[in-house]
Amino acid sequence: MQQESGYKANMKVGDQCYPAFELRNLLNFIETHLGESVANEIYQQLGLGPLELSAMQFVYVWQVEFAMEQLRTLSPDHEIGARLGASYQVSTLDVLLPFFDQFTTLGECLTFVIKNPDLAGSFSDTLIRVEDSTLWVRWLNTGKVSADKFSFQFQHSVCALLGAARQLVKGSVNIDEIHFASSPHATVFLSQITGAQMTFDCDFFEWGINLDVLNTPLDYQFDQLSQIAVPDGISFIDEVLTHIRVCMPTPPN
Numbered sequence: 676m677q678q679e680s681g682y683k684a685n686m687k688v689g690d691q692c693y694p695a696f697e698l699r700n701l702l703n704f705i706e707t708h709l710g711e712s713v714a715n716e717i718y719q720q721l722g723l724g725p726l727e728l729s730a731m732q733f734v735y736v737w738q739v740e741f742a743m744e745q746l747r748t749l750s751p752d753h754e755i756g757a758r759l760g761a762s763y764q765v766s767t768l769d770v771l772l773p774f775f776d777q778f779t780t781l782g783e784c785l786t787f788v789i790k791n792p793d794l795a796g797s798f799s800d801t802l803i804r805v806e807d808s809t810l811w812v813r814w815l816n817t818g819k820v821s822a823d824k825f826s827f828q829f830q831h832s833v834c835a836l837l838g839a840a841r842q843l844v845k846g847s848v849n850i851d852e853i854h855f856a857s858s859p860h861a862t863v864f865l866s867q868i869t870g871a872q873m874t875f876d877c878d879f880f881e882w883g884i885n886l887d888v889l890n891t892p893l894d895y896q897f898d899q900l901s902q903i904a905v906p907d908g909i910s911f912i913d914e915v916l917t918h919i920r921v922c923m924p925t926p927p928n
Contacts, residue, residue, distance in 0.1 A: 704746070757865045760835035771794060781891050
């Protein structure tokens with residue numbers, strides 16, 4: 676059995692930068708499923724307006740996490756995280772599109788997303804391993820968040836990645852297995868949309884996909900990218916905040 680592994684510290688917290696497309700998609704979803712008044716209240720608590728957000732490339736990670744928690748706790752649907760991820764459209768992933776346009780396979784897109792949390796966003800560190808013909812993406816709860824919250828974020832990520840993959844290629848794309856580090860619960864929507872076998876009471880949250888699927892060539896038409904700017908890198912604000920954190924408890928003037 677061939678086995679390879681690699682750890683990636685992806686988790687972003689607090690006042691670090693996070694791609695704004697995530698918050699835009701999230702608030703649009705909240706308005707659709709919970710109502711305009713709920714969305715407006717969240718906008719106020721985030722200190723943002725819809726027009727302001729529409730012009731931004733990056734926001735703070737706490738703003739995205741706060742909005743996600745509002746959705747999770749206000750919705751009666753226990754699979755709302757999966758539905759959120761499945762609602763995303765490739766055309767809304769603005770800062771990622773110019774990079775995806777340079778790739779030729781799904782595997783290259785997935786590798787980029789995992790290695791670049793500043794552009795793709797991530798709420799968890801990951802451990803990537805290959806066993807036989809399957810690539811496994813394991814989520815590590817290094818932030819020590821509650822099981823319900825972690826499961827919500829995990830399902831959101833799985834469905835967002837799978838939904839994007841299906842738009843990027845021709846043919847079917849399914850996940851083989853999904854493991855939950857929690858007791859058995861209803862996963863009707865998740866099972867239907869991923870085609871995966873569900874296993875509960877595992878040691879970790881993780882999902883596995885056949886390597887052959889990752890070799891599928893991209894077929895998405897990136898024709899309208901001329902007005903989408905490729906970010907030069909992490910914003911100046913994020914660099915300053917990172918420097919301040921590194922120098923604590925004696926920050927620079």
